[in-house]
Amino acid sequence: MYVCLCNGITESDVREAGRTGIVMPCQLKSKFGLKRSGCCGRCAKNIDTFVEIAVQGTSVPCPTMSDR
Numbered sequence: 721m722y723v724c725l726c727n728g729i730t731e732s733d734v735r736e737a738g739r740t741g742i743v744m745p746c747q748l749k750s751k752f753g754l755k756r757s758g759c760c761g762r763c764a765k766n767i768d769t770f771v772e773i774a775v776q777g778t779s780v781p782c783p784t785m786s787d788r
């Protein structure tokens with residue numbers, strides 16, 4: 721699912737950024753160019769959604785728990 725239509729950013733893009741340690745709002749805005757002129761800014765207003773998705777990327781499922 722797209723989280724930014726202007727830049728074609730998907731949830732998996734944001735999750736991948738989370739895996740590399742990019743989870744802070746300022747980091748995410750910089751990584752995905754959400755501050756650039758010409759963007760509508762809608763997604764930057766919902767940066768909390770980006771943070772939630774990025775944090776999901778940092779969590780690795782416990783193998784013993786998934787076997788249950």
Ligand code: FES
Nearest residue numbers: 724726759760763
């Ligand atoms: S939807 Fe992300 S800048 Fe427009």
